[in-house]
Amino acid sequence: MAISLRKICAAWGVLLVSYVGLCFVLWPFLKLETAPGDWKVAGAGDEVLADFSASASSSSSFPQTCPADSKSGLCSPTERRFFFGLATAPAHVEDNLNDTWLEFARGHNGIFPVRAWQNVPIPEERLRFWTQPEIELDLAKETGITVFRLGIDWGRLVTEEPYNGMDQAVDMEAVERYKVILQAIRSRGMRVMLTLFHHSIPKWALIYGGWTQEKTVGYFTEFTRFAQKHFGEYVDYWITFNEPHIFVLLTHCSGTWPPGGQPSWKESLLCFTPYGHYGKAMAAISEAHKAAYNVLHEGDPKAVVGVAHHVGVIKPYGILDIPVVVFSRWLTEFKWIDDIHKHLDFCGINYYGQEILSSAGLMLVPEEEYSEAGRGVYPDGLYEVLVTFHKRYRRARPSLRYIVTENGFADARDIVRRPYLLEHLLAVNAAIQKGVPVDGYVQWTITDNWEWADGYCPKFGLVDSDRWDNLSRHPRPSYYLYQKVVRSGLILDQQRKEEWNTLQSDMRQGGIRPFCRVSDSHGRMWAESLDVPATRKIADKDWRFGKYKNPGVLEYVLRSFKVIGILLEDLGNWCMGSNPHMSLPPELRTGEL
Template sequence: MATYLRLFVAVFWSIAFLYILVCACLFPLLGSQHNSFLDEDDDDGREVLADFFKFNTCSLAAPSGNSCQSDGKFVFGVATAPAHVEDKLNDSWLEFAKGHDGHYPVRAWLNVHAPENRLKFWTQPEVELLLAKELGVTAFRLGVDWGRIIPVEPLHGVEEAADKEAVEHYKWILRRVHDYGMKVMLTLFHHSLPKWALQYGGWTDQRTIGYFTSFAEYAKQQFGDYVDYWVTFNEPHIFVLLTHCSGTWPPGSKRSTLASIGCFTNVGEFGIAMKAIGDAHIAAYKVLHQGTSKSMVGVAHHVGVIKPYGFLDIPIALSTKWLTEFQWIDQIQNHLDFCGINYYGQEILSAAGLMLVDEEEYSEAGRGVYPDGLLEVLNAFHKRYRAHHPSLKYIITENGFADSRDLLRRPYLLEHLLAAYTALKQQGIPLEGYFHWTLSDNWEWADGYCPKFGLVAVDRIHELKRHPRPSYYLYQQITKTGLVTRKQREREWNILQSEIKRGGSRPFCRAVDDRQRMWADGLDKPTMRAIAEKDWRFGKSPTQDLIVYVLRSFEVIQTLILDVIQVLGGRANLQSQHEPMRDL
């Protein structure tokens, strides 16, 4: 027995040593690779820090002989989705939020007035469109709900199954967008699968590829005259992750830990569904380009900067980055006119879960603030694809911050625009536009109405009356001039610092356990969190010291040991029965 024990100990320490060696070898890969044009030596007292309108985005595309599908002027826009804003929409999200058997998976949904009305964008679209027009944006990103247009499985073709009245109403909305002088960016699939497709397995069933291709072709026939940019899919890996693997999204089918891990293999549901969505995009790209259409076709791809919490978390962070960053775009890169980037910030990942770090700043939705990451992401994508696809353009299709107090959103907006401008000015990346998420506070998926992403506040008690926040007017200044100035930057940062000195706090909508792990479940009502003192502005974020990563690893080991003890003791009560937050 003693011999076996010694052998076990020897094997254990050998594996541990090799793992630590791997972590040490991977550590250099965590460093950022950019220099900010806002560094002290390069600033030279300029009043104007960014001038987006001085760039002709067509000139940044290569080869120079290619025709440009835009007018070359940088596009400022706002973005939204049908499931967030449309009333009279009997979709899977509504059914999911209403709950069953006393379980309500969208906790901050029932506690607001008339939640099913969303923003009444179906019956009163003019309210949002007028706000967008006054905001000065030149493009409006919206979607058409697949299930509203095709309410039943199209067994005998799309034409027979389509709701013609819904189609005509969507046409009217799209015409109004153009009437107000805005381009249309139209999303065909934005996290909402028709209920009839959910019933047979959705994207894990091959028939969905054909159905979506037919839907895309029908959408082109009906809406093609109004569309400037097509987005076939929004963040598909997030949809598949939370729908199939964690069960956090409709239909809410929970899995065991072992089944969730198996979901991520190539033969698991994640791999099967992502392959199907890639095939569906390629087929849709081809039908959307049939005929004489000059509309650009792309996707909106979620990319966050994944960082390890501790030294021993480096492999899991880098493997997660590999899984979510390039894998899907690699599959479809030959069928993209533009690659849309949805960027919100950083995720600090550990084997114990997604960590909430006290010194870091977060949105109400739990997104870590890291403006430098936007430039890192744009650089990484441009470097990877420019040789094979030199004419590929980029659009920031989503960037925003949940902040009901509107204190952090304003500097967040400015710092991310400075990162985007650096991509244009310093790196020569063909970035065509920036779309802010979102115009008015809306229903944010499984978080319900708790996180407030809007430039405009919504009074749900009084007929959804809108109240533009200061960030609305700040963005308005930028969209109309194309400028970000030193005065704007200093003013908004100083306002935030004054609030910090007063000991200010703001709401936080993410469930967190006693070991600082964030969870996928939102809260009925937000808790209050202190505003972080860290200088997170673009070009200011320091590189994390190795010693910090090492010390944090001891915390992770302790947490994992306590988890095992709780499970073995029959007291597995980690944040009730919440699933770890996995929307990376």
């Protein structure tokens, strides 16, 4: 027995040493392009940190004037003048929309999977963009932006499964209403960036399995052809899919998005294989994008077609978490774009920040700053992503351009959002100076809206919407800051210092902010959100672009012991059949701001 025990211990020792060795071998694969030490525009002087009106995405300077696009009277997308924009999506803002999200939010058998929805007034009206689009459009116009990103809801337009073609399944009244909205965008001097699929699948497609079934590819191709025929004259930029790997992961693998429901252990085990729901759905979506790309170019050879790809910088919490981070990056970073890059005119990047991942789950690190939605603040990451993507695809697809199709910060107090905005624009400017062909930046979003399963808890808007006062709008300071940047094309050193000093002053006075993500006593963040936000102190960390410092090796080692402890406790809870302790971590507390 003693010899057998020694053999078992030795075997475990060999496995542990091998695993640690694997972690160090994989460490270099996590490295992205680091932010430059000197990122100022050469010759611009100390006052101007970025000049988007004079810095080119593909050459030394933008034209001060450009030929008018015959459709809009504005500069054509092909002229490469850097643009600023604002973004939204149907499920976030459209009223009179009886979609899968509304059905999901209303709950079933007393279970309500969408948080901060049942406890707010008129949640189903969202932002009334369908009946009152002029409110959002006027707010957008006043900032001075030249590109407005929105979507068309597939299920609103195609109300039943089109067995016998599109003509018999389409609601033509909805088609005409979308035309009115698109015309309203044009009449306000803004170009249109139109998304065809933004996390909302028709009810009839969800019934038979959605993107896990091949026939959805054909249906989406015909939907694209229909959209090009009826809306093409208004559209400057087409986005076929928005963050499909996020949609597939949360819909098919975790069940936290419509239709909900926990997948079986077998489905969970196979999900990320070619035979699982994730593998099947992503393969179908890749095929659907390629078909849609060809359809749009057949209808208009000058069409500008891309996707909006979510990329966050995933970092390990401890040394022993490196393998799970490498796998997560492989799954979410390049895999989809590798499949479709030859069918892209631009690659849209949706960037919100970093995620610190352990083998026990996502971690809420006390020293880091987070948005209300649980995204870690890391402006350097936007630069890293843009430069890394450009290096990866510039030979295989030399003409590929980039657009930051989403970047924003959930912050009801609007105290972190302002420096967040400036620092991320500085990251974009630095990427342009590095030679990355970035054509524009689109801020998410105009007004606080319905944020998927998080409901109305995270406040992403530059404008506050008072749901207790008939959705009255109240622009925040960040709205006027973005307006200044958009209209001038400049980011000034003085602006940067003022916004950062305001944040630091608030932090030194013990400033706290809302936080919407469910966390446990170990500091793990879960997929669930909160009906009423907890509060969290503003972090004492310099996360500005080019100044962020990662922890040292010793800290990563110490964190690994913490993760081992969490996993052992989880194993004990599982063996005992008890639920893990779900009290708030020390850095969060309940209560009013």
